[in-house]
Amino acid sequence: MGWLSSLLENMSPMKLCVPGDKLCSVEDCIPGTGVYLRHGYIYSSLAGYVLRKNEGEELPVISVVRETEAQLLPDVGAIVTCKVTSINPRFAKVHILYVGSTPLKDRFRGTIRKEDVRATEKDKVETYKSFRPGDIVLAKVISLGDVQSNYLLTTAENELGVVVAHSEAGAQMVPISWCEMQCPLTHAKEFRKVARVQPEYLDA
């Protein structure tokens, strides 16, 4: 192994590794992503570049990274972008398209329950007035769900909710309040749980 790593270091300034490579002792680094611990050492669990970062701690964080975080799964607390597929009075079903800014190659299904649509006046929520099939929604993962259900998502924050929606006339609607959007063609208003509009985004 010694000859190989020295060879690689000559070829590229970044060190490369494959799964199972021993990277360093736990006394030298804090394990980050793409690594695992075994008998006091940090090993790589990915084929990729070894990255050491100082994040203000005493020790640097060691991670192994690839070109994309291809294997990201929706995890509790993650912000996800999803598309609404169906609605019933109790919940909306969605397909998760992105975790953070990483697109998912495979579709994962999620559920936004009625009580998780907004933070206040939960009992007055009507799912039909919050989402429509085809809407693009920002949501946060609150649980991996159980065997019966899918990922549980919430939109109960100002910044979460519908970001893109099309009116019945087929045009992309413009948000006018936290609960309404308007069609630019017909000026008809439709109800949605609208995500708080980002000023940066409006300027762009």
Add this chain to the structure above:
Amino acid sequence: MPTDTKRVRGPEVSQSPSLVTSKPAAALPSSGPRADGRQRDQVDVRPVFVRCGLVSQAKGSAYIEAGNTKLMSCVYGPRETERKDETDMKCGRLTTDMRFAPFSCPERGSWIQGSQDRDFSLMLYESLQPAVCLHKYPRSQIEVSVMVLENGGSVLAHAVTCASLALADAGIEMYDLVLGCSVRQDGASYVVDPTYAEESGGSCGGSSEDAGGVTVAFLPSLNQISGLQSDGEMAGETLTAGVRTCIEGCYKLYPVIQQALLKAVRKAAPPPSES
């Protein structure tokens, strides 16, 4: 016999021309150099040609060629498990599917997966599973499929290597790579990484105590055996020696496999900026 209505059917029976000439397969000599010039009783594995990331649709893929043995492996997922009863909230699920192309063996195979294919799939599964960090993929499944394009011997061993490369190429977190190697024992002598002829010829000729094959799947960095299977008849010591030889064979393969994987990583993206 149920008729296969989903395929274009041919005549009910047909025979390979090689079976018509009922010349019994000549027993291979159990001494002297091997047909392909490799050395007997030495850890002389065939040089392998390996490539990662050939299949555009798969999350990860690999192709391996050793002598005439040619196979490829693809990895899909992690994705949602299809059936609710297979969903595990704590741990991901690995599925393996190993198949032989109908033209991959001297005798034409059927499209329908036989019990041998299923046996190979199972052994592939057991060899790979210990190496994959499945707990990182709750309620999802990772699908590994292997297609044998040409069977030139030691198929299972190479399938294990190829599949583990495809998993690594897919960016699935693993504790280690898994490498495979086979040994064929024929009397007092053995051949490493046997060819198809050596695999099928050995059992006919040998009348001695020790005649059989061993296949080992090995995690080189953790020094763990994840798959082992043997058949034939062997004394305990012969079997142990065979396992040791296989491990040695895996180590010979290791640098080539590492190189191929690193090449794929470098090709996929330049090193990230250190920030």
Add this chain to the structure above:
Amino acid sequence: MASHHPATVGQTHVANQNIMAAGFKTAEPLEYHRSFLKENCRPDGRELFEFRTTTLNIGSISTADGSALVKMGNTTVICGIKAELTNPTVEAPGKGYIVPNVDLPPLCSSRFRPGPPGEQAQAASQFIADVIESSEVIKTEDLCIDRGKLCWVLYCDIMCLDYDGNLLDACVIALLAALKNAQLPEVTVNKETSSPEVNFEKRHSLRLHKHPVAASFCVFDDSILIVDPTAEEESLSTARLTVVTDEEDRLCSVHKPGGTSLSGEKLQECINRAAARQREIQKLTDKVVHSVKAAQ
């Protein structure tokens, strides 16, 4: 309203960008494609009537009597030919068999599941069988060894290894190249014992009478025609069409499985383009076959 969460603001912004830029591709794929087609080009940089680079590799499988591997862009197809001996049917005592099958294993794309062949694989197998029959690429009479007693059966097993659209074109190329590569041993029937004898030393090629080539098209929004579609283009298009022609520009097969209608004018355009494609592919195939023969 709930209080402001500074932590989520940044993330929300990122996610908004997803939707507006790259996210467009995942969230609204059809719109994404339309925006390219409007400019007379395609997301992968091709023009509307540009085929992907096609490469051919033959004779790489030694266990097959003939084999070929075709790559059209990402789409990869392998064809292996196995010749076996059998008895001809009573109805056609002077004919042999050709048995083509197309397999789409789960390995080639996440859209295919393990198990018996799905609809698409069945349709492809039938399409190939139809092309063989209507183009008369091989006359089954040529496969007869001893009339009424012994004949060849050619198993043409075609397998997709990477599915990125336009399966049929690739299958036809692979089939033709594998047939051209196939070498069958000489078989004679011993007059006394009336049992067949095989001479593996003496091998001969198959006689191919025609060289059919397929060209596939997709229709977008009922009007825009593109050639050699990728998997994504196939799934978003409103209709598909495959035209098979031979070296004499004769039409062997036109395959249009449903979808929106197509004007006669457009169809003629497709046929013309298919004829041009036929020349290209036949040239490529012959070149590769010759170079392999020369190397032997």
Add this chain to the structure above:
Amino acid sequence: MAVDMRLPTVSKTVSLSVSAFDRKDLVVPGDVITSDTGFMRGHGTYVDEEKLTASVAGEVQRVDKLICVRPLKTRQVMSPKPFNGEVGDVVVGRITEVQQKRWKVETNSRLDSVLLLSSVNLPGGELRRRSAEDELTMREYLQEGDLISAEVQSVFSDGALSLHTRSLKYGKLGQGVLVQLSPSLIKRQKTHFHNLPCGASIILGNNGFVWLYPTPEQQDEEAGGFYTSLEPISLSDREVISRLRNCLLALATHKVLLYDTSVLYCYESSLQHQVKDILKPEVMEEIVLLTQHKLLEQEG
């Protein structure tokens, strides 16, 4: 290495009590229990031509004017789930699934039992309000595979049991051995928790699940009943537990009713044999006979 191979022998139940064949209170479906119309029809019976008839095989029970047939659940271990729980029954069960606000529990009943999140004491005080967070972290308290002891709180209309662990004696079980037996072998007693003088403790679940565990040194302060010690158990404690386990199986094989005394007598009778030999048919027979003698003597 030891291997004990033998030809099978016809197994017979040794029993000093009245043979089952002589018992008048046993009926099979179709048996007329009484033609007296003054009785009320209970579970396991039907009225046919004004005669009260049994619809299950079992034991006739009369409470005042009500006649029921209590099914004989003779099948051993696991299959056809035979436990019909009643409110107040002590059960030992295994978590099979974590769902929203509830756990599914396998209790040897026809239907999986349910333990609601609101029926457990969570760490941090009995009266703590259950928050949404508790709901999402239920798996940290009890996860699939965990064993619990609990009490039947209510029975749903479909027969499924709702359990609770709102008492310090119930909750998650730690190290020990589970023995799955027929519920009909468990004798109903005031308490189903016993610290046996031989040095181990036992929970005789009404559902036939019996839990053997080392007697805790002191009743430790509760951490809500979700903490389990993973310290190694001493070899002597293990031997006692293993011996008790095999004794339970021996008693069950010979259909002896299980309660603290019978288990203890059996344990004492087995002491002249090695633990692993207890399950040999002839040894089982011997110690069960001894046990029954002791039980009869005690009864006087």
Add this chain to the structure above:
Amino acid sequence: MATVQVSEAEKVYILHGIRDDLRVDGRGCEDYRHMEIETDVVSNTDGSAKVSLGHTAVLVGIKAEIGKPRPMVPNEGYLEFFVDCSANATPEFEGRGGEELGTELSNTLYKVFNNKQSLDLRALCISAGEHCWVLYVDVLLLQCDGNLYDAISIAIKAALFNTKIPRVHISSDEEGGKEIELSDDPYDCMRLQVESVPCIVTLCKVGHRHVVDATLQEKACSVASLIISVTHKGTVTCTRKVGGGSLDPESIFEMIEAGKRVGKALHAPLMKLLQQEESLGKKRQKVGFLG
């Protein structure tokens, strides 16, 4: 495979017990559970045996039929294995679950017998290239309580011991055609040499030790097992690692050694028992399935 759930605390208890060589049921690491064997239990087979090991129970029936020798080995008969995992044994076998395990078990059995020593296949040849005896070995799982492999292999050996194949007489008629005649006399039959038929030992790695004849609970605590089939001489005819974990090479070598030792020791008491049963003849009271 039939599985049971075991909580973390139960696992720790089992693990520590095995470390101390005292298993939950009082056994040491290399002890088998109580085993009962009975042959000739199904009358319409040519040989049969029922084995119970703890609560695990398997039935093996052997049918001898005349078939055509395989082209590669014209002077030998052959064995066919079929393992039926009926949903009777455990509800998990319903649907595909049982089918998969059945294929796994029968594939392993083919490997166990894929050698020259196990059984003299030439004795099954009637006339080279034309006729031979095919032994159909049908295994039926009646109840699963761990350690199926060992129980099946012992049942197969016992059933092969019990197998009686009618003697055949080949006569040629005038035209040179051969005629096969089966002997009518039920006592005029051929017996098989079962001395070298291997027994399978499954070693289950639990913690740092391994145990034989693991119960389902112990199996749930194990990362991986090694199946090893051993003849009475100690020759290994098949090994196979099963289960989701990996094993240290050194512990594999230890397990091979232990498996060889235990497997070799199984044969003598088994043969003794089979001969004892045979010598009892009709006097023995049959127990069958209702015992």
